[in-house]
Amino acid sequence: MADHEIVIAGFGGQGLLFAGKVLAYAGLLEGRELSWLPSYGPEMRGGTANCNVILSDTPVGSPIVQHPNVLVVMNAPSLDKYEPLVAPGGKIFVDSTLVTRKVERTDVDVFYVPATQMAADRGMHDLANMVLLGTVLRETGCVGEETIDEALRHVIPARKAHLFDANKAAIEAGKGYVSAA
Amino acid sequence: MKEKVLMKGNEAIAEAAILAGCRHYFGYPITPQTEVAAYMAKKMPKIGGTFLQAESEIAAINMVYGVASTGKPSMTSSSSPGISLKCEGISYLAGADLPALIVDVQRGGPGLGGIQPSQSDYFLATRGPGHGDFHVLVFAPASVQEMADLTGRALHLAWKYRMPAMLLADGTMGQMMEPVELPEEHEAFGTDNPWAAVGTGMKRPHNIINSLELSPERLEEKNVERFERYAEIEKNECAWEEYRMEDAEICIVSYGITARISRNAIVAARAEGIKVGMIRPITLWPFPAEPLLAAADKVDSFLCVELNMGQMKDDLELAIRCRKPVDLCYRVGGMIPTSDEVLDHIRALAEGGR
Amino acid sequence: MIVFEKPKALADVPFHYCPGCTHGIIHRLVAEAIDELGVEGKTIGIAPVGCSVLAYNYFACDMIEASHGRAPAVATGVKRALPESVVFTYQGDGDLASIGLCETVSTAARGENITVIFINNAIYGMTGGQMAPTSLIGQVTQTSPYGRDPASQGYPIKVCELLATLDAPAYLERVTVNNVKNVRIAKRAIKKAFQNQVEGKGFSLVEVLSTCPTNWGMTPQKALEWIDEAMIPEYPLGVYRDKEA
Numbered sequence: 001m002a003d004h005e006i007v008i009a010g011f012g013g014q015g016l017l018f019a020g021k022v023l024a025y026a027g028l029l030e031g032r033e034l035s036w037l038p039s040y041g042p043e044m045r046g047g048t049a050n051c052n053v054i055l056s057d058t059p060v061g062s063p064i065v066q067h068p069n070v071l072v073v074m075n076a077p078s079l080d081k082y083e084p085l086v087a088p089g090g091k092i093f094v095d096s097t098l099v100t101r102k103v104e105r106t107d108v109d110v111f112y113v114p115a116t117q118m119a120a121d122r123g124m125h126d127l128a129n130m131v132l133l134g135t136v137l138r139e140t141g142c143v144g145e146e147t148i149d150e151a152l153r154h155v156i157p158a159r160k161a162h163l164f165d166a167n168k169a170a171i172e173a174g175k176g177y178v179s180a181a
Numbered sequence: 182m183k184e185k186v187l188m189k190g191n192e193a194i195a196e197a198a199i200l201a202g203c204r205h206y207f208g209y210p211i212t213p214q215t216e217v218a219a220y221m222a223k224k225m226p227k228i229g230g231t232f233l234q235a236e237s238e239i240a241a242i243n244m245v246y247g248v249a250s251t252g253k254p255s256m257t258s259s260s261s262p263g264i265s266l267k268c269e270g271i272s273y274l275a276g277a278d279l280p281a282l283i284v285d286v287q288r289g290g291p292g293l294g295g296i297q298p299s300q301s302d303y304f305l306a307t308r309g310p311g312h313g314d315f316h317v318l319v320f321a322p323a324s325v326q327e328m329a330d331l332t333g334r335a336l337h338l339a340w341k342y343r344m345p346a347m348l349l350a351d352g353t354m355g356q357m358m359e360p361v362e363l364p365e366e367h368e369a370f371g372t373d374n375p376w377a378a379v380g381t382g383m384k385r386p387h388n389i390i391n392s393l394e395l396s397p398e399r400l401e402e403k404n405v406e407r408f409e410r411y412a413e414i415e416k417n418e419c420a421w422e423e424y425r426m427e428d429a430e431i432c433i434v435s436y437g438i439t440a441r442i443s444r445n446a447i448v449a450a451r452a453e454g455i456k457v458g459m460i461r462p463i464t465l466w467p468f469p470a471e472p473l474l475a476a477a478d479k480v481d482s483f484l485c486v487e488l489n490m491g492q493m494k495d496d497l498e499l500a501i502r503c504r505k506p507v508d509l510c511y512r513v514g515g516m517i518p519t520s521d522e523v524l525d526h527i528r529a530l531a532e533g534g535r
Numbered sequence: 536m537i538v539f540e541k542p543k544a545l546a547d548v549p550f551h552y553c554p555g556c557t558h559g560i561i562h563r564l565v566a567e568a569i570d571e572l573g574v575e576g577k578t579i580g581i582a583p584v585g586c587s588v589l590a591y592n593y594f595a596c597d598m599i600e601a602s603h604g605r606a607p608a609v610a611t612g613v614k615r616a617l618p619e620s621v622v623f624t625y626q627g628d629g630d631l632a633s634i635g636l637c638e639t640v641s642t643a644a645r646g647e648n649i650t651v652i653f654i655n656n657a658i659y660g661m662t663g664g665q666m667a668p669t670s671l672i673g674q675v676t677q678t679s680p681y682g683r684d685p686a687s688q689g690y691p692i693k694v695c696e697l698l699a700t701l702d703a704p705a706y707l708e709r710v711t712v713n714n715v716k717n718v719r720i721a722k723r724a725i726k727k728a729f730q731n732q733v734e735g736k737g738f739s740l741v742e743v744l745s746t747c748p749t750n751w752g753m754t755p756q757k758a759l760e761w762i763d764e765a766m767i768p769e770y771p772l773g774v775y776r777d778k779e780a
Contacts, residue, residue, distance in 0.1 A: 021187075021358075024187060024358060025187055028185060028186075028187045028360050033360075034359065034360065035357055035358070035359050036187075036357060036358040036359070037353065037356065037357040037358075038356055038357075040212070040213055040296070040352070040356050060359070060441075061441055061442070061444040061445040061448065061520070062438075062441045062442040062444065062445045062520055063353065063357050063359070063438075063441060064353070064438075064442065064517060064519070066445075066519045066520060066521065205612070205615060205616060207612070231615040231616075233611070233615065235608065235641075236608075236637055236638065236640075236641035237637055237638075239605065239608070239637075239638075240605070240608040240611075240637070240638050240641065241608075243601065243602065243605035243608035243609050243612065243638070244608050244609070244611050244612035244615070245612060246601070246602075246605075246608075246609050246612060247581075247599070247608065247609035247610060247611060247612020247613040247614075247615075247616065248612040248613070248615065248616040249612075250579075250599045250609070250612070250613060251579075251612075251613055251616040251617050253616045255612065255616070269602055270602065270605070273601075273602045277600075378579050378597035378598065378599050378613070379579070379597065379617060379620070380576050380577035380578060380579060380596070380597055380617070380620055381575070381576050381595075381596060381597055382576045382577070383575060383576040384576070387546070387594070387595055387596055387597050387598060388597045388598075389591045389592075389597070389598050389599075389600070390597075390598070390599040390600065391591055391598075391599070391600040392600065393588060393589075393600050
């Protein structure tokens, strides 16, 4: 399988690091080489934040993703920042509830998912990240569907275990979403 | 093989220290290493160990000095500004020949600097962090796995040679997660140290843990003895990794996160037909001068890649006795070079050399 | 008949202290307390920088020399590593109340089960007579040659009063050793501070008003009188905390 060099970017508090963790954990379960690198600092809530995940079949060199082939953006500044960096042929996933402009690049595949709206419609506030993750899984196959459940169980903290079903449902919603654009 | 787990570098340090037998941790919050303290705070009370949030970095290193005086393994962790504060205590540890582990998850400086990754404490760590003539063992992990492995190694070598050891990581290493195979649990050590202050039990003359020596003759003697021990360490404990050096014409020298980035650049440069390899120091003190000098006979040039203004470049030039030119690729202040930036440097060297 | 004996917890070496300095008396009281409680074999003493830095040569128990001001932190490490041991620090006023005040307050606030012997002689002795945090208003020292002026040099720090604002300390008492009666009171206080630790009662500190004839520029006799005339009015003797009482 080709390397997946993933950047998930948006505001702090949107669950970007969490989404990355789910992917990383699934990679671990599949015995792949991987790294997960968060931006860190005072942007716990509200500021810009991002998370780099690399899934590979060979040892990971730099954990810093320079040219993502999978980009997930949950705010406009992140699209501005990362769009030019995406590798040709890469895939960009845009939360179209929060990012109103279109991707300008023509050498990439783009998926507009109104993830925040979809999560709100289903009463699953704060799970737009999982909706997007569902679409990413469908389009990239970066980790197997069967490992995602187990990864989720590991990554969701014990005190929030009751939220497993909601997370799962959000992923399913994202998987089933077909972009109108 | 043990099952791999997914851990942050900072957490791997904490868990590995516990597995290596460390039961006493003292620290003070500072980004980007606070996960070490958080992990210890959770775990130590459950295994009968000590976690104590000290009133200052200075107090923390002196608490370590107290535990070390009893011969037991202990550690503290911090980031660059906090390490400056610990330097006095590290000097006292060295002067009293006490073992301890100090973790520095570096951030940009000087002063309060920033909180993003850096390697700008290279001089501070490798020149003896504090006043006086001394060294500490310095380890530079380049993966979460090495964060774990080198923590245990640092603790054990500190006890073997009765001196402080430092794990010199950076913010990236501390914050990133990778799969780790945790080391085996080590049986407790530090229980039988004839030199330790544990109470005489009325069975022996008193032990004195001390760095004061008012007689210059004896103080000179102590310093010389210590450096004889250092010479042993330089002979036995240098660690490094060579990558694609078999036919290399350019040798990158880099440690920690920049070695990881350089690796990507090497793969890309090799694809362009440029013969480039890397010698990655794993110990920064002792510095692996021998393999570098040997490489100097084979390569055309060296490229030092660091997150500082070229602090290791000095050691590299000394190690190779200036036989070949050394170029520098750096970013500072929390900036990190992309592998493309390193690749550009490699290309320039390759062209210049032809 | 033996009428005078050296306490066993004192090593058989001559002190280096100046004539008339009361460090020697206080060392002896500490050693007597250790002897009487029978804890020498499990006692670890910590002497940081100051006139008493060489105390590690004088006490027969295991000893640790610490950096300036940090003895309470070192003691914390030792006590956490060896909870059954008896740990004491022996600190001067510059050490405990100036450079190490943070460690002093924090260790007391945690209620570490240790014994602190605090020697207050209102001057830096080891370095030759500079102003201490406990120097009196108007006191002439090398670094307050015109007398300590509160306008620029502030007021003396009263350690027992300061620590008495904390919840944790078990026992705080200020004593002196300038006459036989006061030596007896000091002896009782120091023993109690060790006894408390053995019984697990927590942080105990005894502040001992001590003389420094050399740096005060006085005869030993005059120095003992100066304690009564100048020191005690500023630093009243007595118990500032006793959780038992």
